[in-house]
Amino acid sequence: MNLTTAIIGIAAYLILAPIAGGLLAGIDRKISARMQGRFGPPILQPFYDFFKLLEKEPITVNKVQDFYVMCFLIFIVITGCFFFAGGDLLLIIFSLTLASIFLVVAAFSSNSPYAQIGAERELLQMMAYEPMVLLTAIGFYIVNGSFNIYDIVSSDVMAIQYLPGIFLGFVFILTIKLRKSPFDLSMSHHAHQELVKGLTTEFSGKTMAVIEIAHWYENIFLLGFVYLFFVNSLSWSPVLAVIICLVTYFIEILIDNNYARMKWQIAINASWIVAITLGFVNLLVLYFMR
Amino acid sequence: MSYVTKSPWIIHYDGSSCNGCDIEVLACLTPMYDVERFGIINTGNPKHADIFLVTGSVNEQNINVVKQIYEQMPEPKVVVAIGICATSGGIFKECYNIMGGIDTVIPVDVYVPGCAARPEAIIDGVVKGLGVLAEKRASMDKRIGVIPAAPEAAKEAAAEVKEKEEA
Ligand code: SF4
Numbered sequence: 001m002n003l004t005t006a007i008i009g010i011a012a013y014l015i016l017a018p019i020a021g022g023l024l025a026g027i028d029r030k031i032s033a034r035m036q037g038r039f040g041p042p043i044l045q046p047f048y049d050f051f052k053l054l055e056k057e058p059i060t061v062n063k064v065q066d067f068y069v070m071c072f073l074i075f076i077v078i079t080g081c082f083f084f085a086g087g088d089l090l091l092i093i094f095s096l097t098l099a100s101i102f103l104v105v106a107a108f109s110s111n112s113p114y115a116q117i118g119a120e121r122e123l124l125q126m127m128a129y130e131p132m133v134l135l136t137a138i139g140f141y142i143v144n145g146s147f148n149i150y151d152i153v154s155s156d157v158m159a160i161q162y163l164p165g166i167f168l169g170f171v172f173i174l175t176i177k178l179r180k181s182p183f184d185l186s187m188s189h190h191a192h193q194e195l196v197k198g199l200t201t202e203f204s205g206k207t208m209a210v211i212e213i214a215h216w217y218e219n220i221f222l223l224g225f226v227y228l229f230f231v232n233s234l235s236w237s238p239v240l241a242v243i244i245c246l247v248t249y250f251i252e253i254l255i256d257n258n259y260a261r262m263k264w265q266i267a268i269n270a271s272w273i274v275a276i277t278l279g280f281v282n283l284l285v286l287y288f289m290r
Numbered sequence: 291m292s293y294v295t296k297s298p299w300i301i302h303y304d305g306s307s308c309n310g311c312d313i314e315v316l317a318c319l320t321p322m323y324d325v326e327r328f329g330i331i332n333t334g335n336p337k338h339a340d341i342f343l344v345t346g347s348v349n350e351q352n353i354n355v356v357k358q359i360y361e362q363m364p365e366p367k368v369v370v371a372i373g374i375c376a377t378s379g380g381i382f383k384e385c386y387n388i389m390g391g392i393d394t395v396i397p398v399d400v401y402v403p404g405c406a407a408r409p410e411a412i413i414d415g416v417v418k419g420l421g422v423l424a425e426k427r428a429s430m431d432k433r434i435g436v437i438p439a440a441p442e443a444a445k446e447a448a449a450e451v452k453e454k455e456e457a
Binding site for chain 2: 200
């Protein structure tokens, strides 16, 4: 891995990710609206929302909450920077977990019952998706012999050929990470609310804007994971990978609009069963075949 | 330019309405009227809301609820009273427990008369509220505080409606 590509990766992520993430959110809302037979908001609506939130009067329950939310943003951005600089996959997973923990702590600190139940559910969701994320990292290691993103991207094999089960498992938990129904337990983007606004009930104005932009950064980084499955040293593979990312996101929107919200027990059971059947079996097969 | 007018999030509270106006408010969110076209989202959380839609009049029991929701909303904020009940008390005006319109408790910016108010009228009212919202945002910038009372036009309209009611 050389320094210039790393710096270019980081710079591109820092600048382009919020723009792409916001646009993706706008397209998401438009497509969702069309699926529901509505006209839907303009594509740029998430940006309007973001700038409006910046204009609002700041109200905070306590001082630390803004600090934690800021940490959430910073660690999400650091995670993404590691990823797009071609860093170590394990380090990325750990800093992602740390970022999510900061959001949970921020919600706990507000002392509101809605935010606290939302925070508890967020912890349960993390329990639900963490095993699959770790299995994904292990899968990449077995295929490429390295946890390094730069090595994975520049290897000759396309990871999906060896990791179809892990890919499907990852797409499954992506529903949790992208906060889509049926697993949007801790907070929801929809009109049908859960726990008022769950995690973010007590955040308003600028604090809320910070959470929004952190989500955009996070979504782009998560799609980067999908990208990783399809990219190799061939020159056309990035194009294929980006197309697959968009298709995956579309499927998530479809799932989002077709399912009602489920209980947290189902979320945990389902994602652990998926992690064991798809993820672990895939690893076993890979281990004995190679 | 103010972004407040492009992304007004609403919170809807049912005072002591007969539910007629509530159904009309919710009708605005359906595919038929689809207010999300204008970036309007029904949040259900006062801390995220810009526009407070109240249906029904204030009674002795919910004075504090209405006040609290209003106080929890961050500036700039606008209150839209929907239906004749929220405007003046309407058919419930004479009841022993009714205080009257919403403006007896919190400052109201836009009145949407009607029994029940039609979805078109509600959307019109919200759009009118956007103007007030922009004004309030501008006055926040100038640090001259927030305009507490309704704009004159809306007040006159409300007064007319009240007169008709009484006649
Ligand atoms: S104005 Fe009419 S429809 Fe609306 S709440 Fe009052 S009585 Fe019901």
